[in-house]
Amino acid sequence: MSNPSLLILPGDGIGAEVMEEVKKIITWFGDKRGLNFDVSEDLVGGAAYDAHGTPLHDDTMAKAQEVDAVLLGAVGGPKYDVLDFSVKPERGLLRLRKEMDLFANLRPAQCFDALADFSSLKKDIVAGLDIMIVRELTSGSYFGEPRGISDLPDGQRVGINTQRYTTDEIRRVARAAFELAKRRNNRVCSMEKANVMESGILWREEVIWVHENEYPEVELSHMYADNGAMQLVRAPKQFDVIVTDNLFGDILSDCAAMLTGSLGMLPSASLGAPMENGRPKAMYEPVHGSAPDITGQGKANPCACILSFAMALRYSFDAGEEATRLETAVEKVLADGVRTADLLPAGDTSPVSTSQMGDAVIAALDASL
Numbered sequence: 001m002s003n004p005s006l007l008i009l010p011g012d013g014i015g016a017e018v019m020e021e022v023k024k025i026i027t028w029f030g031d032k033r034g035l036n037f038d039v040s041e042d043l044v045g046g047a048a049y050d051a052h053g054t055p056l057h058d059d060t061m062a063k064a065q066e067v068d069a070v071l072l073g074a075v076g077g078p079k080y081d082v083l084d085f086s087v088k089p090e091r092g093l094l095r096l097r098k099e100m101d102l103f104a105n106l107r108p109a110q111c112f113d114a115l116a117d118f119s120s121l122k123k124d125i126v127a128g129l130d131i132m133i134v135r136e137l138t139s140g141s142y143f144g145e146p147r148g149i150s151d152l153p154d155g156q157r158v159g160i161n162t163q164r165y166t167t168d169e170i171r172r173v174a175r176a177a178f179e180l181a182k183r184r185n186n187r188v189c190s191m192e193k194a195n196v197m198e199s200g201i202l203w204r205e206e207v208i209w210v211h212e213n214e215y216p217e218v219e220l221s222h223m224y225a226d227n228g229a230m231q232l233v234r235a236p237k238q239f240d241v242i243v244t245d246n247l248f249g250d251i252l253s254d255c256a257a258m259l260t261g262s263l264g265m266l267p268s269a270s271l272g273a274p275m276e277n278g279r280p281k282a283m284y285e286p287v288h289g290s291a292p293d294i295t296g297q298g299k300a301n302p303c304a305c306i307l308s309f310a311m312a313l314r315y316s317f318d319a320g321e322e323a324t325r326l327e328t329a330v331e332k333v334l335a336d337g338v339r340t341a342d343l344l345p346a347g348d349t350s351p352v353s354t355s356q357m358g359d360a361v362i363a364a365l366d367a368s369l
Ligand code: NAD
Pocket: 014, 018, 073, 074, 075, 076, 077, 078, 090, 093, 263, 264, 265, 285, 286, 287, 288, 289, 290, 291, 292, 293, 294, 299, 300, 301, 302, 304, 342
């Protein structure tokens, strides 16, 4: 059987720097665990614009459609701020998500014990936190029509966006959430605003339909999204999997992410429909951007990108045990006090560099054998 295929798109700024560390880890899994991938690499974002005049070349898009998983670093940077909206680096990322139809965005919020002090919340509220937010990514208010800004007869202007969801759009993301819950602690909390929005009523009804007809063994609860935001900062450990729409998910996942401390620690996955081989279309990427303020200085924390690769092992390559091995290696490195600058108080003089952090994770992987 051929090896699973992985397309690496390092992108811009620290995206390229953190991806170098992930490449070392991919090699480690090949050498030490016999887990080999057919890896190809290409350009996205500003790097693609510099080479081709477009943030995502058609050939790269075609490759992304064919591989088993895409691993992306980050895109963007001040150099590209002057570009027309249609060729900005972020358009490359949006095109990948749209054309691969990646409708389920998985954002874990996991608090490693060693970093519990970094949260803005009290340690006992976040220590041991492990929740997963599933955000619908391809529909809702960010895409619904009509939209736009127009003039009113009385001289005012009006801005319109439309919250719109169909049965299928809700059911498929609900299924993704129930499937995840089965691999975790078997609980899903669905969040919407069914008290004031018809789209929220439909959301709730369709999630209940999927639950009753396909996943009755999973525990389902419902919460209004505003209460959900309060509960996330009051008692986040009450949740296992949260499923919600694009707009609420955007806000709730950022809120949950910050419970855990640093942007440099946050992975994500975006999944679509299953391909012919049964694997979902998938793109994995750290939540952070290209961080121009620290680019080229060896300061970037590679853990978010490394943990994104761990998600790829789990959700694309059926290698859950190896994913856990990698996550445990990261946890051990942090417990040993190895820290990049973002994980230390300002002015601390003991940070390790990006590549030293990658090497420390590899040493911990070696020790796990
Ligand atoms: P950012 O995430 O790049 O940086 C925010 C802050 O967090 C910066 O101070 C940065 O130094 C720090 N930071 C981020 N990742 C880090 C890491 N791994 N290790 C240590 N520190 C880290 O967000 P921004 O500054 O708002 O945006 C910079 C550029 O990135 C912009 O062009 C923006 O459009 C783009 N961006 C891209 C993505 C993406 O590719 N998915 C996401 C967000 C922003």
